[in-house]
Amino acid sequence: MTTKTLCEDPWHLKGKYMAHRRLGVGPTSSPAEMFGEALRFARERAGYTQGELGKLLHIDRTVVTRFESGRRSMDREVVERLDDLLAMGGMLVRLWERVDWQADIESPDWYEMYTELEAEALAIRVLQFNRINGLLQCEEYVRAMMGTGNARNNPKLAAERVDSRLKRQGRFLVADGPMLMVVLDESAIRTVIGGPGVMRRQMEHLLAVTERSNILIEVAPFGRPLVTTPSTSVVLLSMPDGKEWVYSESLYRGRFSDAPSVVGESRQDFDLARTGVLPPEDSRALIAEAMEEYRFAERRSQDGHLVQEQLQRGRRARVHRGGPWLPVRRRPGA
Template sequence: MATKSACGELRHLRGIAMAHRRLESGLTSSPAVMFGEALRFAREQAGYTQEDLGKILHCHRTVITRWEGGKRPMDADTVARADDALAMGGLLVRLWERVDWHADIEHPDWFQKYVELEEEVAAIRAIQYNRINGLLQCEDYARAILSLGDARNIPERLAERVATRMGRQERFLTGDGPMLLVVLDESAIRTVVGGPGVMRRQMEHLLSVSEQSNIFIEVAPFARPARKMPATSLFLLLMPDGKEWVYSESLYRGHFSDAPSIVTEARRDFDLLRGDVLSVGDSCALITDAMEEYRHEERRAGDSFLAQEQLQRGRWGRVHRGGPRIPSRRGPGA
């Protein structure tokens, strides 16, 4: 096996994984999924359960499940140890090296679960702090916010992530789409992302999507009664079967729960906050005011740039402390 060419090895592994895939799983063009299938096939051929392999690699069985599903990348050292434990002769390592993990896995594994629920959800109610909710972002705002992450220096990756975020919005931007009720803390509107021009376009986008019959945007103003509220953004996802999930995020992690007590507490927090928010109409008025403020800032920034440019042009013809005169760029007859 070790003497095969790289292409031959890849074809061999692809054949193994395709043959092993259950019919109900369907076909895939994802290299990450193909790698996961090869890992699962090798594990089963070696006679190990996921729990057995987890003990060898010092991880939980659920981590093995995500690796085999192509939903979480393995690190190089772990791949090498798995390859050795499963007697693959370096084959898993070679395949792993040929997967572009950043391009193939669009979301962290915890956020992937949220995206999967979002694709089926019947209604979403959300409290959003500091930034505009991803389902309400315009393309310029999404690009600006995503460029703050690790995709900023890789244009292709940034473009893919922006396209993915825009794609998530599609089913909500139709009249018969799922209900989307978002309470935006005023901090989400006042926190400048990408400059006043981007924020002006984002405010315009909020006003536009709020005209959809299934989308409701309410603003929780700074000037509201002080209450003990969630310290982070909170999402209530109602599924078609009536089941409800609570989702929130902390630093680098997402948290899910369908426990009745937690769902009840999240509903209470949401309802308490809504008692202090602006109506849909008043929220649109506040967003309109913010839009005009950003428009003013945008114009002022443009005027400042123009003034600076004119100042620089004025300096072209000055005489500098007895030095040679700097010639003007204008022609003799200008």
């Protein structure tokens, strides 16, 4: 038995963990959160800190924190190990089996969980609609994206979000970076974000990153043969431990799953979507064509602004030289 020695009264830590519960946990209808609270109870009853338990499991303390908050699922082997370490007699395993982890891992900090997985992934495959994937966005595009919503009137928040997204890209833009394979629906290329100048710069960026050996972009063009694909963008993340995660995003939140059936279905969807894509060189040609179209639109916009400004200057000059027209009363017989 590896648990710490407890006194005869198993409630000797009652004051400690009950105070923590009152401060940190309120009523919930989430089975995942209820399991996490049971895990916290068992850990504190056994006398472990989160850091100590993390060392025994060979994981970081922050991962234990996520387990206890119900924001991260666990493999059965990890739950069985915890149940043994904390002398729960199989109770944790039984509780874990009752949680629908695929449906219940859905919390306000989904973005944080995704970035944690992304930062560890050995390979990422993306099926992307309507906008450029965050790992492929140039700075101008990111700024245009972040200049909306809550960040519109908060320059500091917008700047923090821009900096965070650009930093996420860094590990993919170095030698021997992780594999990034993106099936980009043409709608992502044609949806204008920030105006033609921003889109022209974004197309240039896509062409630049595809020169890297670890980044592959394949465009699924309009008019391709009809294939059944998900209605939202999907990300497949291959982790160092051999596990795969599926991440999909709705308007307000993200959803994760590592269930083999869900991962297998998503992998099949990704492979099916690739049957209608252009080869890499043809994909680059389509992106280059879009870039020139945006460049032309950008120049027309600039020329239009110049013409409008010249007209306004001419009108101002005429008003300044002639002054306002006033009626003149003529004298009789003049």
